Amino acid sequence: MLDANLKKQLDTYLQNIVKPIEISVSIDDSPKGQELNELAVEIAEMSSKIDLVSADDKRSPSMAIGPSGQPPRVRFAGIPMGHEFTSLVLALLQAGGHPSKADPALLEQIRNLEGEFHFETYISLSCQNCPDVVQALNLMATLNPNITHVMIDGALFQDEVDERQVMAVPSVYLNGEHFGQGRMTLADIVNKVDSGASKRKAAELNEKAPYDVLIVGGGPAAASAAIYAARKGIRTGIVAERFGGQVLDTVGIENFISVPYTEGPKLVANLEQHVKEYDVDLITEQTAQQISTGDYVEIALKSGATLLSRAVILATGARWREMNVPGEQEYRGKGVAYCPHCDGPLFKGKRVAVIGGGNSGIEAAIDLAGIVEHVTVLEFADTLRADEVLQRKARSMRNIDIIKSAQTTEVRGDGKKVVGLTYKDRATEELKQVDVAGIFVQIGLIPNTEWLKDSELNLTRFGEIEIDARGATNIPGVFAAGDVTTVPFKQIIVAMGAGSTASLAAFDHLIRTADPAEAGKQAANA
Template structure:
């Protein structure tokens, strides 16, 4: 199953196994079971510390991993290839005693969790968000004997997917009940299980000494700003809901100069690793709530904690714009989706629509055309906005139709899932209906700046932070960068450049402004 290069890489990783482990395979007479068994045999043959035994899992095929002689707590129901191959490798290493790089305090918190926690995560192998959740829950299962986790490939267990009406991944169940949907980090999951964690974290954060420069946001702009600040030798912090920002939702990146191709999660991991090399104090799972100017710039978080800094760089980025039509909120994750790569496989053989005729919309239509029965692109303007090469590709596909000059008016459903949508023909005024199983929204971005409304910061009409050539805002000591600002082009490389500019502008401000502690 593994090509020569992948096999060579895996053999090198398996050398880190410190104690014997078992792989068990539960299968039947299906081709997928034979495929999984072949993968398990290949892996077991690479290390004398791996034993292969027969399994007895309820779902088949399932590959389970445990320390030698123990009951397995990590299960892969399906074949963990694609984006989940890394999850398999990490599960092998961690079950074999190779230590995690996660925060030691967080690992100890996991070991001390009380109760029985049996997690199930429905994934698709094309989902770039799913591995984060799978790897977090697998790690928890290896650390605490009261925790188990099963990754479930929705494409192989379609009866379960239909019964639980799962139309978006990752989708996590705990002890048979819904627990969470979408990307979740390890600290976030642990925080939901440990009721006192949030209060302890808030108290801890409020005790932190003032920073010289505090970056708000963990995307490309925030990472660049943090690196440039830390290299100046000043006390630097970075606070964000998650590291990577919107890049984590980007699959293929082909215009990052000097790198012909990479993927969003891979780039985000590299950004985080680079930032950590400079000793930046990284605070995640926290959302900014308000900002005020006093002796310091005071940043209040949604948790109630307050951080202080001599200068602040705001790099809160943007998110997918929503349709804001009746039915969208009701059927989100029930047919309304925003990530074609993650959720596309759940609409195999069905009819879907893509709302938006820009690059992201046409790229989504092209990708989905290889999975679904039919794709209808619905564009508000009278022409598509995507690059000509993308338009030509989409128009060449036999199962893609394009409707322009159409205003989406409503998402329709039967109470549990999407059944269609309506749109207004802007030329005739007629209301028309499309019968669909899924709707993928790709209509651009909206800046994450709602929390700044009512502050002294000047925002543009579209909610973007007004900045000058140095990244300075209207508030003394506060700079901004990236997609949340008025920079005209929303691109990864441009965000990185603006992050560097804002950090240098903020540093210039610092060297010209007295430190409140020294006054």
């Protein structure tokens, strides 16, 4: 089950188990049941602190993990391999008493949660967003006896997926009711169940002293800007909804210079580790709502808090562009998806459509073709924009059809899920229909600048922040970097360079302007 290299790595991790644990296995006669049993036996044989016991569970095959002598509160329904193998390793370590590296205050908040919380998370083993959610909920269940969590492989428990109409992962249920969907951090989940957390956090943020440089956003441009600013020895902060931005949703990265191949979550983890090596105040789970200027640049947050800084770097990035057609929002997560790697396995054996004929769209079609029955690609233009090598690959696959000059006009559904789409043939103006169970939208990016529309910042008609060669905007002390700006190429490495440029320009601005705090002291002493 586990190859020699994986066993060696696992053996090293299992040395960190402090107290005995039990793996409870519920298996059936299926090949997957035997595969899970083999995995559990191999793990148990690697440590004297692990006991293997049989159990009956409503979902088989499944395995539960917990301290010996206690009912297990963490369960994996399915085989936790692929992206979820790390979740399995962490569950073993945490059940065995190995401490978490999460924020101590957040861990204490979890221990103090009152009430019964029974979480279920539907995942796919190819989803790079799912492990963060699974690991967060597993940790909560380990820390608080009133919390349980089960990870459910949607591809293995298809009947449940169909019954609950799960069409996007990760999809989380709490006490039988839908709780959330998509990537969520540990803090996101805890703050959602702890109703008073938002007010407490806002009060804490309002007490923070002004920064020299405050970066709004958490992607590569923001990380680069923060590192360059902190290295100057000035007070630096990052405020963002999540650290990593869009890169967290990127699977393969093959053009990051000096690194032949990496994956988005891995790159983000490295970026975060690098940022934390410096004295950077990293604030997440906060959304910027308004920018204004006075003695300081003020960033008002949706939580009610306001942060002050002498200079601000806006690096809020971009997000997937939506079709903006009837039915898209109604069936979002019910057949309308934006991540083929995450949600593709949920459509195994079904017919799907991909909207967009650029590199992202054709890559998505190729990936999906190995899972689903058939893929229909719809491209608005009369030619595809994808690289020729991708086009050749797509055309060679028998279950991919490509329709050009096709304008999607409607997502059709039955009230619960997607059943198809309508498009207009732009050459003939004829409306046509395609019956599909899933629609994967891959039509480019839109900058995250809605919150800036009423500000004094100059934006292009596409919503991008206008900057000069130094990353400066039209407002003194306000800089911008990355995909949110007019930079012509939206690439990770370009964003990093832009972040460092904006940071250096912000520092130059600081040394040429008076500190409002010092000016105030001088005025008071005059």
